[in-house]
Amino acid sequence: MSVLVIAEHLRGQVRDVTRELITAGRELGPVTVAVIGQEPGSLVDAVNLDGVAEIVTVTIAAGEFENDAYQAAVEALIADRQPRVTLLGFTVNSMAYGPAAAVRLGLGFASDVHGVALDGDAVIATRSFYGSKVSAELDFPGADGVMLLLRPTVWAPAEGQGSASVSSLEVAAVPSRARHREIVEATTSSDVDITQADFLLSIGRGIGDKENVEMFEELAEKMGATLSVSRPLVDAGWMPSSRQVGQSGKTVKPTVYLAFGISGAVQHLAGMKTSGTIIAVNTDPEAAIFNVAQYGAKADLFDVAEELEKLF
């Protein structure tokens, strides 16, 4: 089963998810990695990893990701190499062109996939529904090929020097209707750096009200912890984005991660699941955060917080 992996890169660096895609791909068959960019040759070494059979470069005019150029390149690669499976990361960039290419080419498609298997010749993808509380197995009858967007941080990144052949594919330039201007750092540097903290006290939607932030700020100070938050608190404007843990915020790995009122959306878990010890307090016993936590308590957040404050 031939596999095409689309490398993802930003500011001249191949992103980690690419190495994870290679790991997932090589379990299915010979892997071709495509590098699409202004100077794709400079990224070839970074993807020449154990299990990669071939690397194809496609040169485009844009200095960073642009969805029209990527779509045209991926469609040309699929037409040329006829892969059974095309793997992309479930990332912000893939979201902007993957579904477009798949619907246009009549490919089977699934995103946020966290398991891939073969059943005879058929590709079976596993993904979650209903707030990660249930999983489903998907297949793709009637489709010639399949495009899967794989959830980051599920597969281990591929390592080890590879011995791939390297070639290039000419793709005719297409007009770019959404043009990259600049990359901007969204976070302010004046605040604390939560990635450096040894102990994070992290709060989420469960705290309910803006007025309750202060209580946890005080608790964090007493415990000697740094306060971090999940996305909803940043969206609500209660805390700055510099404090946000998760895929769109910071990836953290403190010795202790103590979560209050965080249900554990996939994007949040991706940013903290490798922490040393994870302790979660939540009122919902089915909260996904209990799947990655070593210790959990189903309890009222405020009662526990109040008691905890007395102990430090």
Add this chain to the structure above:
Amino acid sequence: MRTVVCIKQVLQLGDEVEFTDDGLDVDPEYLDPALNEWDSFATEEALQLRERLGGEVVVVTCGPKQSEAALRRCLAMGADRAIRVEGAGRDPFSVARALAGVVRGESADLVLCGVQSSDAVQAATGTALAELLDLPRAAVITRLDYSGAGTAVVDRELEGGLIDRVEVETPAVLTIQTGINEPRYANLRAIKQAEQVEIDVRSAAGGGTPAYRIRKMFVPERGEGAEMIDGSPAEIAARIASIVKERLA
């Protein structure tokens, strides 16, 4: 200025779950409907565009009669018209085709979708819709700067706290991220009024290969999971304190 907002009524699963007899979905009895969180931000963005530039806001959904409640939520927020298209599959490509059939006729200046739905998290329908409409697009938008014609400048929220600033030709399809604005609450009077609005119901044309087929749905194995600490709040706090102190020692 006409903005079309494509919305979804999501189905939320509580603590308990039972599956339908065929094992392909959750029993509807266990699901609570709600307007998708991302779509309330998309609707708010469209309403703010109308406040600045005039014109109208049209909300469209693909789903059964029950999903009209989500459309009425948007009408109560201030949308001008609502269209429901029925008879399509629920995978993102079938939904995108059904939406395209309606949106095409609206000659919108902008089409806004939520980045993803909270119950399925696919982040696919908006981008597939743009392709079917042959419109420029940008995904995961946290800021929109648009004067009503020409190009829009948007911020795309990348991973790790980075922003990709992009200029997009219009008409365009934009997928809207949470946090871009502060969605307004509808007051009681507006909610009552929205109940009276007639919703335009259309049938999906059908055809086209779905994105996928569900073979079975199941409760995932939990692995080891967390060791649950029982007891009173004081006992839980004491145990947490001792774990924290031990680990940080």
